[in-house]
Amino acid sequence: PPDIDIDIESDRREEVIQYVYDRHGRHHTAQVANVITYRSKSAIRDMAKALGYAQGQQDAFSRQVDRWRDVLSGAIEDDTTIPLPVVELAAEIEHFPRHLGIHSGGMVMCDRPVIEVCPVEWGRMEDRSVLQWDKDDCAAAGLVKFDLLGLGMLSVLHYATDLIAEHHGVEVDLATLPQESCVYDMLQKADSIGVFQIESRAQMATLPRLKPRTFYDLVVEVALIRPGPIQGGSVHPYIRRRNGLEPVTYLHPLLENALAKTLGVPLFQEQLMQIAIDVANFTPADADMLRQAMGSKRSRERMDDLKARFFDGMRTNGITDDIGEQIWLKLAAFSNYGFPESHSVSFSYLVYASSWIKYHYPAVFCAALLKAQPMGFWSPHTLVGDARRHGVVVRTPDLNRSAAAATLEPCEGSTGSVSVRLGFDYVRGIGRDLAEEIDAGRPFASVEDLRRRVPSLSLAHLEALATAGAFGCFGIDRRSALWAAGAMSQTSADRLPGIVTGVEAPTLPGMSPQELSHADLWATGVAPDGHPTSFIRGDLTERGVVTATDLADVASGERVLVGGVVTHRQRPATAQGTTFLNLEDETGLINVVVSKGCWQRYRQIAKGAPALLIRGRLEKEEGVINIVADKLEPLPIGAAPASRDFR
Structure with a gap:
């Protein structure tokens, strides 16, 4: 059966899910389950719990293994302190089902009561009923699944157009944005x-x-940096051909019809189907069958039959088997x-729309992004920082x-004469509902007025607001x-006003800029107002x-020392053990490449330090700067934002 995806503003996805329930009834529709399996960290944690270790010890054990490695290689090869019985039991249950979750947006609709087809249960989330099957089971049973996917950028564009109309008086129609060279110039500088x-x-x-x-360059860019083209070796040949460093060639002249617009390099599923039609005389239906077979876990017998027909x-x-095998391998490499x-x-239009707003209305773009987090x-x-x-x-x-939520306010010293003001929902412990309750009560005359009119605020909430500087409007500093x-x-609210004692603080020392940054x-x-590296x-x-x-x-090839806060640690499946780090200082971002050996040598520092000093060789190629690391050491900076690792 077809798998139908619908992208929705992320903030309105629940609205659409409930519409489907209301429109078709709970007897005829339900969400798809998601089978959560044991990975290395969860297996270690649960087996330590089963053997009687305390909660803190369970967490300590699980932190010693990497989430992208299996239990045995992560716990034994890395010489951890996890007890052997815990490791052995964790290795046994790794990849076993742990519990059922709710698929992020998959829904099944039936022409008969869904309970006649599949068992259903109430989800723990409010107003959710869930099938006890996952998406693969549903597909095997012939059920049609609709994926109602929340797309954050759609929310960003909605917020942005509203903010532009409110603060700049301009009605932006995303469907009629002009194609402007200045926007593409920005993207060529990787200002994205x-x-x-x-x-x-x-x-x-x-x-x-x-x-x-041009717009089609964005279409290619979106498709190019994905596992398929990377595994298929398509990225570098395309870029070299694009820049005139390599001639455009085809394994056989019959491929030109399908591959001419991508310079002889296969990138799209439609090209796979066109190649099958052009070189192997497949019908369109046969070509689509080949696409499905290559892109899913089909039986070996069926793949062998299709390959035989293809050859x-x-x-x-008139295509020889040698050339034919190269064509087949190239198709198989990126088909998944x-x-x-x-x-x-479609995605490229969102790329251009978001780029256009970033270029012309950077404050609006920042506020919209902050609202959509x-x-x-x-x-x-x-x-x-950007x-x-x-x-x-x-x-x-x-x-x-x-x-x-984040909004804009007039400010002559800011680009576009508007500044971004963080919303209450960014204050520690204050969720969206409480933030809206505070917003609805504005203005407040004092901290006491706030506490009496918003009684759900706890001491922790008040202290977080104070630490964030939210009470500066009353003329008091943070301490x-x-x-x-x-x-x-x-x-x-049930006590008399004005009877609280100890409100007036004694003379307290002011906070330094570094302390203010840490408090923020x-x-x-x-x-x-202060990146952590700026103070040192x-x-x-x-x-x-x-x-x-x-x-x-700095000249390419020179050894340099760089430092900054770690924003990301990534190890793609296609990188063969190489880890990519991003550092950020007060001036911008730094790309660091850490080899498998270097990572192993400095593993504890590389995994856990929030900020790093890295020595390495600088590489420059076509405007791209990387540091190939040979030494890592921790950089003590105090407070630092959490990194986003291995996403």
Whole structure:
């Protein structure tokens, strides 16, 4: 049966799910289950629990293994302190089913009561009924599954167009955006943090080499940096041909019809089908059958039959078995992950729309991204840092100026004459519902007024608001606000106002800029007025540490010392053990390549340190700068935002 995907604004996905339940009835529709299996960390943790180890010890054991490795290689080869009985039991249950979850958006609809087809149970989430089968079971039973997928960028674009209309008086129609060379110039510089689909480390490293100049270049970019083209060896040949460094060639002239627009390099599923039609005389239906067979776990007998027919058709067209085998291997390499061209075109329009807004309205783009979190590749701290490098002023939460979510306010010193104000939902422990309750009560006359009118605020909430500087509107600094928060936790709506004692703080020392930055990171995860490395830049300079922006002036091949906060640790399946790190300092981002041997040598530091000093060889190629690491050491900086590892 077909697998139908529908992308929806992430904030409205639940609305659509409930619409489906209401429209078709719970007897005829349900969500698909997701079978959660044991991975290395969960297996270690649960087996330690079964053997009687305390909660803290369970967590300590699980932290010693890497989530992308199996139990035995992670626990034994890395010389951990996990007891052998725990390791042995964990290895036995690894990949066993652990529990049922709810598929992120898969729903099944039937023409008869769904309980006649599959057992159903109530989900733990409110108003969710769930099949006890996963998506593969549903497909095997012939059930049609609809994936109602929440796409954060659709929410971002919605927020952005609303903010542009509200603060700039311009009605932006995303369907009629002009194609502008200035937007493509921005992308050629890899200035794409926050932009849909092309903000990852790998995409940003490709943009200066691909140099997109037209919309179809974006279509190719979206499809190029994916497991299929990487495994199939398509990325570098395409870029070399694109830049005139390699001639466009075809394994056989019959391939030109399908591959001409991608310079002889297969990228799209539609090309696989066209190749089968052109070189093997398949009908369109046969070609689609081949696409499905190559892209799924079909029987070996069926694949062997299709391959035999494929080679028979090629021989009829005068293609030798040697060339035919190369064509077949090239198709098989990317068929599992080959991206449909139609999807790539649709995604590319979101790429261009988000790029256009980032270029023309950077403050709007930042606020919209912050409102739509969690989503994307980069943390809010990095998104804010990028906005500030584009001249946008970003302000911390303020009790009488902030809204529930991030918003804009007039500011002549900021790009576009508007600054970004963080919302209450960024304050530690304050969720969306409580943030909206605070927003609805504005303005407040005092901390006591807030506590009496929003009684659901706990002492921890008040202290987090104080630490974030939200009470600055009352003319008190953060330490005095913390003092007052402790006293005001005693009052409530059912007590007389004005009787709380100990509200006035004694004379307390002011907070240094570094302390303010640490307070912001603790309270909101964002330090808009001070990156952690900026406070130790003098010491770093004395040690010869080069900033992200100054790397452009260093010759390729030279050994350099760089330092910054770790934003990502990634080890793609296609990297053969190589780990990619991203460092961020106050001037920008640094790409670091860590070989398998180097990672093993500095494994504990590389895995756990929130900030690193890295010595290595600088590589420059077509505008892309990488550091190939040979030595890693921890960089003590105090507070730092959490990294996003192995995503």
